[in-house]
Amino acid sequence: MSLLRPLLLDVVPTIQQTAALALGRLANYNGDLAEAVVKGDILPQLVYSLAEQNRFYKKAAAFVLRAVGKHSPQLAQAIVDCGALDTLVICLEDFDPGVKEAAAWALGYIARHNAELSQAVVDAGAVPLLVLCIQEPEIALKRIAASALSDISKHSPELAQTVVDVGAIAHLAQMILNPDSKLKRQVLSALSQIAKHSVDLAEMVVEAEIFPVVLTCLKDKDDYVKKNASTLIREIAKHTPELSQLIVNTGGVAAVTDCIGSCKGNIRLPGIMMLGYVAAHSENLAMAVIVSKAVPQLSVCLSEEPEDHIKAAAAWALGQIGRHTPEHARAVAVTNTLPVLLSLYMSTESSEDLQTKSKKAIKSILQKCTYLPALEPFLYDAPPNILKHVVGQFSKVRDALFSESGGRTFQ
Amino acid sequence: MATLARLQARSTFLAHQYYFRNSAVDVFRKKEYDAAIKIQSWFRGCRIRAYLSYLHRVATVIQKCWRGYLGRQHYQLIVKLEFCTMKMNLYNAMAVRIQKRWRGYRIRKYCFNYFYLKEYLKAVSETNDAIREELEEFAEMKEREEKKADLEREEKKRDYQARKMHYLLSTKQIPGIYNSPFRKDPDPWELRLQKAKPLRSQRPKVKQKRDVNISNRLACTSARSLPQSEILPPIDRKQCQGPFRDITEVLEQRYKPLEPTLWMAEPINELKMAREELRKQEWMRNINDNMFLPFSSYHKNKKYIPLMHSSSKYGPNSYGSQHFRDENPKKWICDKDFQTVLPSFDLFSKYGKLYSKAGQII
Numbered sequence: 001m002s003l004l005r006p007l008l009l010d011v012v013p014t015i016q017q018t019a020a021l022a023l024g025r026l027a028n029y030n031g032d033l034a035e036a037v038v039k040g041d042i043l044p045q046l047v048y049s050l051a052e053q054n055r056f057y058k059k060a061a062a063f064v065l066r067a068v069g070k071h072s073p074q075l076a077q078a079i080v081d082c083g084a085l086d087t088l089v090i091c092l093e094d095f096d097p098g099v100k101e102a103a104a105w106a107l108g109y110i111a112r113h114n115a116e117l118s119q120a121v122v123d124a125g126a127v128p129l130l131v132l133c134i135q136e137p138e139i140a141l142k143r144i145a146a147s148a149l150s151d152i153s154k155h156s157p158e159l160a161q162t163v164v165d166v167g168a169i170a171h172l173a174q175m176i177l178n179p180d181s182k183l184k185r186q187v188l189s190a191l192s193q194i195a196k197h198s199v200d201l202a203e204m205v206v207e208a209e210i211f212p213v214v215l216t217c218l219k220d221k222d223d224y225v226k227k228n229a230s231t232l233i234r235e236i237a238k239h240t241p242e243l244s245q246l247i248v249n250t251g252g253v254a255a256v257t258d259c260i261g262s263c264k265g266n267i268r269l270p271g272i273m274m275l276g277y278v279a280a281h282s283e284n285l286a287m288a289v290i291v292s293k294a295v296p297q298l299s300v301c302l303s304e305e306p307e308d309h310i311k312a313a314a315a316w317a318l319g320q321i322g323r324h325t326p327e328h329a330r331a332v333a334v335t336n337t338l339p340v341l342l343s344l345y346m347s348t349e350s351s352e353d354l355q356t357k358s359k360k361a362i363k364s365i366l367q368k369c370t371y372l373p374a375l376e377p378f379l380y381d382a383p384p385n386i387l388k389h390v391v392g393q394f395s396k397v398r399d400a401l402f403s404e405s406g407g408r409t410f411q
Numbered sequence: 412m413a414t415l416a417r418l419q420a421r422s423t424f425l426a427h428q429y430y431f432r433n434s435a436v437d438v439f440r441k442k443e444y445d446a447a448i449k450i451q452s453w454f455r456g457c458r459i460r461a462y463l464s465y466l467h468r469v470a471t472v473i474q475k476c477w478r479g480y481l482g483r484q485h486y487q488l489i490v491k492l493e494f495c496t497m498k499m500n501l502y503n504a505m506a507v508r509i510q511k512r513w514r515g516y517r518i519r520k521y522c523f524n525y526f527y528l529k530e531y532l533k534a535v536s537e538t539n540d541a542i543r544e545e546l547e548e549f550a551e552m553k554e555r556e557e558k559k560a561d562l563e564r565e566e567k568k569r570d571y572q573a574r575k576m577h578y579l580l581s582t583k584q585i586p587g588i589y590n591s592p593f594r595k596d597p598d599p600w601e602l603r604l605q606k607a608k609p610l611r612s613q614r615p616k617v618k619q620k621r622d623v624n625i626s627n628r629l630a631c632t633s634a635r636s637l638p639q640s641e642i643l644p645p646i647d648r649k650q651c652q653g654p655f656r657d658i659t660e661v662l663e664q665r666y667k668p669l670e671p672t673l674w675m676a677e678p679i680n681e682l683k684m685a686r687e688e689l690r691k692q693e694w695m696r697n698i699n700d701n702m703f704l705p706f707s708s709y710h711k712n713k714k715y716i717p718l719m720h721s722s723s724k725y726g727p728n729s730y731g732s733q734h735f736r737d738e739n740p741k742k743w744i745c746d747k748d749f750q751t752v753l754p755s756f757d758l759f760s761k762y763g764k765l766y767s768k769a770g771q772i773i
Binding site for chain 1: 528531532535536538539540541542543546549550553677679681682685
């Protein structure tokens with residue numbers, strides 16, 4: 001570090017650039033090296049010369065700042081303290097797209113850590129310039145600017161509102177149609193970070209007419225595009241029944257169900273949660289979810305996924321679907337998921353979360369279930385606290401239906 | 412006196428006779444009296460009994476009428492009550508019918524329209540199917556496009572290879588490797604080679620390599636660096652006769668990439684040169700070479716034509732442009748010039764110089 005520092009002040013520009021590049025690569029590799037860079041007082045020198053030098057140096061210096069800022073919030077705070085944000089924002093106005101990309105990347109990494117750093121980045125006036133960067137023709141620059149906007153808006157509703165006030169949503173919505181898949185990932189992630197905070201923001205995102213275009217992203221080859229698209233739909237669906245209604249009316253539930261069917265593992269998780277949120281709002285929406293053939297898909301997820309948190313999400317979603325009326329409970333019970341849920345609840349290997357969720361799901365479905373063939377297996381191997389619900393349900397059914405088979409089974 | 416004595420003697424007999432006669436009569440009288448009484452009492456009894464039974468009859472009649480009257484009243488009350496109850500029952504039944512209809516209507520129309528729900532669910536499932544079809548089509552379209560792009564790439568690659576290997580084409584004398592005489596048809600590569608246009612030997616790509624090195628490294632988002640291509644010597648030909656040097660050495664010398672001096676490769680004033688470059692490029696694009704002067708320098712656009720009054724044969728008069736006062740030094744009181752008591756305006760102190768920085772080249 002002590003050897004590289006004087007090289008930064010060398011007369012020959014190439015030596016400066018290469019020294020900066022070397023520093024950047026060192027800092028990029030390891031957090032301790034980044035701390036050493038900070039402690040060696042190199043940052044003020046870099047920031048000072050950033051303003052004056054040519055574009056290669058600017059790129060290298062922005063690379064150093066990015067490499068230092070990505071490791072921890074304290075290092076990012078050190079970068080902010082030496083006044084780098086203003087110079088980075090000036091770099092964002094440069095003509096060369098490479099410089100803009102490096103500056104935007106550095107800003108994105110700084111803003112990623114927490115809300116105060118994001119606020120500092122916003123206060124430096126970076127957001128309008130980032131929105132301008134998004135409109136540039138270079139794909140790499142668009143990607144980085146979208147990812148920076150996503151990192152800024154994810155922390156709090158005020159920051160998301162700042163991003164929206166600059167008119168970012170319209171540009172982001174246009175870029176959903178772009179064929180580049182990495183760009184789509186970032187754009188969808190940015191929109192979902194904006195939409196997740198409040199109903200108004202979600203409504204603004206919906207007003208940008210992303211439906212039904214977003215549904216084509218659910219069919220993309222890239223898994224992360226699918227994941228981010230289903231995250232976006234989930235964040236919109238969870239706020240109010242009207243938004244969920246909108247998504248159902250445009251056929252979003254069918255698209256998400258197909259998407260769940262076509263991928264595995266963590267990619268499925270946002271889609272499963274989206275179905276749960278839609279069904280939770282009202283019984284009509286839950287009926288719409290059932291009509292879109294989501295329940296067989298969810299039970300497949302429940303049985304074949306290895307990870308507990310995905311199973312827990314699927315159990316929760318099934319509980320939300322089945323808890324409204326006997327019709328709904330019947331639709332869930334017909335697919336033979338209740339025994340699976342019971343076994344998950346009873347198994348000792350399941351995590352706490354999975355057990356709690358499957359127990360709640362079983363209870364809420366059983367309270368409305370009048371479908372006797374599904375209830376019968378429960379009589380044999382359910383634990384006592386569930387058994388009392390089953391017996392109660394049987395008595396209700398017997399009184400209501402007065403059917404022979406029911407009475408015989410009861411006795 | 413005899414009578415008296417006779418009477419006295421008879422007196423006791425008379426007394427006895429009197430007593431006996433009275434008593435016998437008495438007995439008769441008593442008997443008759445008792446009989447009379449019996450008859451009278453029996454008669455009286457009859458009469459009173461008749462009267463009593465009459466009274467009974469009459470009392471019964473009165474009671475009969477009264478009881479009938481009371482009973483009729485009671486009966487009317489009951490009838491009234493029954494009638495009211497019957498009416499109320501009827502009203503209740505009708506009201507229940509109306510309420511039944513109204514409640515059903517209300518629920519169906521305002522709270523939960525079963526048929527509307529069914530329609531809605533049907534519409535939702537139809538939309539779902541439509542979306543599923545569209546997405547399938549979209550996915551298929553993407554697949555097709557990708558395949559097409561792949562095929563095109565393959566074509567281009569083969570084309571390029573054919574262009575590189577064009578010398579393998581068969582001539583009239585010598586059949587090429589793809590056109591063996593033992594084959595019935597020539598290999599498809601032969602046809603491709605026939606169609607291919609040979610590449611130019613000098614490739615301009617080499618020059619750019621050194622310049623773009625660093626920026627490529629930074630702009631590349633992956634860790635892979637660009638491969639550095641070298642020029643290979645041509646394949647062995649027959650050695651030329653004579654005192655010639657080794658062909659590989661010669662070609663190395665000939666095709667050695669230019670190594671400029673440090674001054675040429677990384678000039679110190681690269682920034683200035685880059686600015687010049689930029690200015691030249693912009694000059695190239697300019698339609699009008701005259702610099703756009705701001706309005707504060709508007710007067711510089713025009714050539715100043717002086718008044719005939721203030722110009723003489725030998726040029727313009729200095730009065731009016733150089734000095735504005737007609738000075739007669741003989742009339743001066745003292746030889747010092749006027750003092751400025753008030754400071755001049757900052758604005759006017761820049762008279763003659765530009766007020767704005769527009770047009771100044773950085």
